[in-house]
Amino acid sequence: MLDANIKTQLTAYLEKIRQPIELVASLDGSEKAGEMWALLQDIAALSDKVSIRNDGVAPRKPSFAVARAGEPARIRFAGIPMGHEFTSLILALLQVGGHPPKAEASTIEEIRAIPGTFHFETFISLSCHNCPDVVQALNLMAVLNPGISHEMIDGALFQDEVTSRQIMGVPTVLLNGEHFGQGRMLLEEIVGKIDTGALQREAEKISAREPFDVLIVGGGPAGAAAAIYAARKGIRTGVVSERFGGQVLDTLGIENFISVSQTDGPKLAAGLEQHVREYDVDVMDLQRAEALLPGSDGGPSEIRLASGAKLRSQTVILATGARWREMNVPGEKEYRGHGVAYCPHCDGPLFKGKRVAVIGGGNSGVEAAIDLAGVVAHVTVLEFDSILRADAILQKKLFSLANVKVITSALTTEVTGDGKKVNGLVYTDRSSGEAHRVELEGVFVQIGLLPNTEWLKGTIALSPRGEIEIDARGETSLPGVFAAGDVTTVPYKQIVIAMGEGAKASLSAFDYLIRSSVT
Structure with a gap:
């Protein structure tokens, strides 16, 4: 099932397992069941801490669970997790085996403290590049909290169930049998939906922050470039974004990013975030901006968030990007996710x-x-x-x-x-x-695309297409407020152009700061 190169890499990963784990299969007589059993045998042969058995009791076949030896299984794969989901399998093996997860300590403790019983089911396709984020987040939650369990379901393998449940978009997540969410969701976002007090606590933390020198609204290529350029100037820099990476996360093949012959959106987005976090940048993700209140007499502007939080900054760079344009015809919204x-x-x-x-x-x-x-x-x-x-x-x-x-x-x-x-x-x-x-x-x-500027109407000059009007320096109609990327009137909506515009807006914001009488 696995070639020699993959086995070599997987052996190195499995050496990080601290506690014995077992892979418990539920198989039928299908060809896919044979492939699944071959995969599990390959994995077990690579580590003496991994054992396998076939109990055949799970309702979905073929499937297999990953569990610590002697404990009930809380993670199951109904399908063969190859392609984009192979990483999800590796992480499940490591985390169930006691390898510490890469998540914020506060988030880990929050997950462990969530009361109740939650059974998640995620319908995926193996070609979906957003699905692994959801699968990995829910698997981690199942590892950390005994009250949480999760099953990944390959929609192509269980087509009858996909049809009967009217699932026509991935990832689709069910919680205790009811619809929970669809599309890419981050760990913190999922936790916030089931731990209702988390959003209020986070809003209070955000509002308590001191004013920034530059606050970037948006975490796509333009926002990331602006943050890096500002941080390198040694000024207090913050990024607030609805989802770090922006629309790049929904882009698969990227073959025109200069010096990189081929990459994909999620990989590029992860690289952007990693680069930003190498600097002293305060990143506030999963936060949607709701209003801009310009400062007066050189004072800081204020950004109000949908969570109720408020942020202040001497300069602001708007880089909220764009989204898929809708047809706006009868039936489109009614059947979104259902065809x-x-x-x-x-x-x-x-x-x-x-x-x-x-x-x-x-x-x-x-x-x-x-x-x-x-x-x-x-x-x-x-x-x-x-x-x-x-x-x-x-x-x-x-x-x-x-x-x-x-x-x-x-x-x-x-x-x-x-x-x-x-x-x-x-x-x-x-x-x-x-x-x-x-x-x-x-x-x-x-x-095509639609700029994310509804929240700015009546506050800042917009073009007839709804884009933020900027000059050659990225300046908007408001002093101290700059803009960059796909949300602006700059022609040609390209990743490489957005990055350059973000750098330019950041340099302009820094120039504004040093030329203004700011306390």
Whole structure:
């Protein structure tokens, strides 16, 4: 099951296990069960602290649990955790085996103190790059707290259950059988949802902080670059972000980041955060900004957060980025996560053998259609313009696929469903004015970006597209307030450009500080 190189690396990891663990399998006669048993045998052969047995009692087969010898299992994998989830398996082996987790001491103690019984189930796809964060967070919680258990479920392997439970997006998390959350969630975010007092305590801690010299709102490439440049100047620097990494976390292949021939979004985001934390930067993650109150007479500005916390700073850099643009048609919001999706690589495997549509004929839309064509039965691409706008090489690949149909001059007007999931869409032919219906099970929206500036309306100058207007130095219409990245009017929304703009805004903020009479 495992090749020689992986076995060598895994052997080194397993040497960190301190307490004996056992892998308890529940198998059936399927081919996947044979692969799973081979994987468990390979692992057990690499460490004398790992044993395996097959008890066959779990309701989901094939599956296996990871437990300390002599203790009830609280972590289970219903599926073969390879691909993106192989790291989740390694961490589960180490943490169940007593290797200390890499988490804040305060968070660990908070998890251990949570009362109650919580059984989490996470439906994933092995190609999803956001799923491992959720799986690893919940596994860690199960290791730390006897009242918490977690099971990872490969949706492609348990397709009947995915269909019966109307799960059409990953990761989807159930808590005690009820919907808990969908999409990427960090450890602290999950803890905050089940420990209701955690949010208030964190808000009080944040509000108690002294004013910053520069406060960056946003933790994407622009925000990270701004934080590093500010910290290197020796000034008091803070970063407040809704999720560190921003939209980069939802980007899979990155092949145009200069000097790095290929990487992926989660890996780049982790590198950004690691680099920022090497400096004296106060990072406040999982915090959404709700209002900006500009300072007067050179005084500090105030940022109010959704948690109720307040932060003050002599200068502010806005780097809140952008998000996927929605169609804003009937049915889109109603069926989000039930057939309407925005990440084809994550959610594509859930539509295996089904008919889907991709809305948008730019590079993102055509790339999504090409990706999906290898998994689904049929892809319909709908483009508002009279021609596709994707690069010629992508169009050539698209038109070579037999299970793809392209419709141009198409205005999508409605997503339809049966009350539980998508069953089609309606579009208008812009040339003839005729309405048409397409029967399908999934709709992937790929029509560009929308700046995250709703909270700034009426406070700062915005363009007609909602972007923050800046000058060549990153200055906004408010003194002492700067902006950078995809949230601004700077053309070409690219990671490398956002980083440069973040550095520029930080240098401008520092220049503002040294030229202003600030106490």
